[in-house]
Amino acid sequence: MKIRQSHDQDIKKIMQIHVDAFGAKEGPIVSELIKNLLNDPTAIPQLSLVAEENRDLIGHITFSKVEIEETQQQLESRILGPLAVAPKAMKQGIGSKLVMTGCEQLMQSGVNLIFVYGDPNYYSRFGFTTASKIGLLPPHPIPIEYEEAWMVKKLTANIPNNMNSKIKCCKALNDPIHW
Numbered sequence: 001m002k003i004r005q006s007h008d009q010d011i012k013k014i015m016q017i018h019v020d021a022f023g024a025k026e027g028p029i030v031s032e033l034i035k036n037l038l039n040d041p042t043a044i045p046q047l048s049l050v051a052e053e054n055r056d057l058i059g060h061i062t063f064s065k066v067e068i069e070e071t072q073q074q075l076e077s078r079i080l081g082p083l084a085v086a087p088k089a090m091k092q093g094i095g096s097k098l099v100m101t102g103c104e105q106l107m108q109s110g111v112n113l114i115f116v117y118g119d120p121n122y123y124s125r126f127g128f129t130t131a132s133k134i135g136l137l138p139p140h141p142i143p144i145e146y147e148e149a150w151m152v153k154k155l156t157a158n159i160p161n162n163m164n165s166k167i168k169c170c171k172a173l174n175d176p177i178h179w
């Protein structure tokens with residue numbers, strides 16, 4: 001299995017992975033989001049990676065640009081997601097490899113912070129912690145019971161612990177339907 005950057009011609013297979021992984025209700029919404037996200041100029045710089053085995057695509061992850069509003073410090077930031085692994089390939093470490101490869105590449109390219117809105121039980125294993133604890137708020141209010149699902153991973157040491165800033169996502173992710 002290898003991880004590589006996605007190409008334009010992968011789009012149909014990528015959308016299918018998200019449909020299959022997220023299921024009948026959420027799948028079509030997420031795959032439409034993926035199509036929009038991969039064509040969104042406001043998401044750039046964007047890192048889109050696929051997991052490929054025997055010329056078959058079995059996983060996909062994307063990291064798109066976010067801005068931190070009203071902060072003095074210049075912090076280069078991305079948001080992880082969506083992430084999906086084809087059902088036949090789940091629980092074999094592919095999701096983890098996509099997350100870790102993406103974070104490593106972003107760290108090498110000088111990114112400071114990566115956000116994610118997802119299951120804390122999954123993302124905490126990669127070093128993501130509750131973002132509101134350091135004062136970084138999501139672009140839209142999220143239900144109090146999901147507060148711990150709004151997370152951030154610090155890639156560099158120069159991150160203040162007491163910011164009071166809101167995050168602005170790219171156009172495709174900013175639709176309140178995704179929050």
Ligand SMILES: CC(C)(COP(=O)(O)OP(=O)(O)OC[C@H]1O[C@@H](n2cnc3c(N)ncnc32)[C@H](O)[C@@H]1OP(=O)(O)O)[C@@H](O)C(=O)NCCC(=O)NCCS
Pocket residue numbers: 021022083084085086089090091092093094095096097117118119121122
């Ligand atoms: C979540 C997902 C990407 C994980 O990919 P994967 O390749 O199966 O994950 P890995 O093999 O790297 O890791 C599997 C581990 O994650 C756990 N896990 C999988 N999905 C999880 C979830 N939603 N919440 C918490 N833990 C989860 C498994 O129980 C397993 O735990 P273990 O290592 O203790 O056995 C995949 O299950 C998927 O595509 N799910 C549907 C779409 C989705 O929920 N995407 C993420 C949105 S936040």
